[in-house]
Amino acid sequence: MITVEYLTKCYDDFKAVSDLSFEIDEGHVYGFLSPNGVGKSTTMNIMTGCLSATEGHVRIDGHDIFEEADQAKRLIGYLPEQPSLYMNETPVEYLRFVGNAKGMKGQELEEQIREVIEQTRIDDVKNRLISKLSKGYRQRVGIAQALLGNPRVIILDEPTVGLDPIQIIEIRDLIRQLGQTHTVILSSHILSEVQAICDRILIIAKGKLVAFDEPKNLEKLMMASNEIVMKTEADEEETARILECLEDVTGWETEKEENGLLTVYLKVECEDSCDLCRQLFFAFAAKNRAIVEIVAKKASLEDVFIELTESEVEGR
The missing domain is CATH 3.40.50.300 (P-loop containing nucleotide triphosphate hydrolases)
Structure with missing residues (x-):
């Protein structure tokens, strides 16, 4: 047209x-x-x-x-x-x-x-x-x-x-x-x-x-920026050993809470964040360590827009 x-x-x-x-x-x-x-x-x-x-x-x-x-x-x-x-x-x-x-x-x-x-x-x-x-x-x-x-x-x-x-x-x-x-x-x-x-x-x-x-499809461009945030009773060393076995997890940062729980911010590359959440649940349960909270955050159109337009400006 x-x-x-x-x-x-x-x-x-x-x-x-x-x-x-x-x-x-x-x-x-x-x-x-x-x-x-x-x-x-x-x-x-x-x-x-x-x-x-x-x-x-x-x-x-x-x-x-x-x-x-x-x-x-x-x-x-x-x-x-x-x-x-x-x-x-x-x-x-x-x-x-x-x-x-x-x-x-x-x-x-x-x-x-x-x-x-x-x-x-x-x-x-x-x-x-x-x-x-x-x-x-x-x-x-x-x-x-x-x-x-x-x-x-x-x-x-x-x-x-x-x-x-x-x-x-x-x-x-x-x-x-x-x-x-x-x-x-x-x-x-x-x-x-x-x-x-x-x-x-x-x-x-x-x-x-x-x-x-x-x-x-534009949102899929930002799949690498998808994030999962979870709270677990495992310590940093136990968490690292478990996460290293999950191929869809590309990186993470941790933060110790006052109540003793560990907040973990995971960078992931996968099309099904829910499936990865299930993998995380069973992986920590197998080590007798509970996950008390888990949230999958998907890239929004705002994320896509900012990433693409800022990348173009920086590339000029």
Whole structure:
């Protein structure tokens, strides 16, 4: 559906985007992640045709975003981080203006307006001035204008920024629904939000693509950082002898507690932490030493994001 090839954007001597390539298939929700100021918004603006590229190509369903701009842009609906809403108009008036700008008119436009108002659930405020609406409703109006023309691709830049918890839940539910009928690309600084909504995640650092996969597969990249924390009545020497026999344990640190127990922080490399916990239980039980507490800690998307983006920065 979307092909980005060798995309580069330079501002004098600074490369905001550097030789970026990826493909986006139809019918999924994609998350765009990056630290601030390292190419995410620049890439999204180029993909929508709002910004030129120094080198490379962006094709929407085979149409080059610059060489075939009219055909490509008809396939895209875009919500910028700061929607350009006309505060002295009602949602209906604003949507009619946007629809006209997109080349729609007459009965076709009115039917489209009714559809996007229903889809974004703004019917109860459609005749109120936008200036009188809450931030959540304004975001819905912004998404409604992106849906006009029934584009195949919806690009949302920070769609939940500044919303209260209830509004965030409502917008997330709307994005999930859109993902059933459109290809949706969204950027967010809320990693838990991206993990909850998106089928696939792109991570950009220093203008380069450092990861592109499903959330569960990205977490597997950090398997070496998985950790098991346990408390045992065994002493340090007994613990070391037992752990040396377990091949999935790659290292450990210990800390003596005041109650006489030993807290052990284990670094592990395995796909099934629960299975290793069972091995630990039986290994210590065989030596007549109890484990009184054990917790397996799995790498989170936050861990993956920090590891990949910091590694890219350090490698430059």
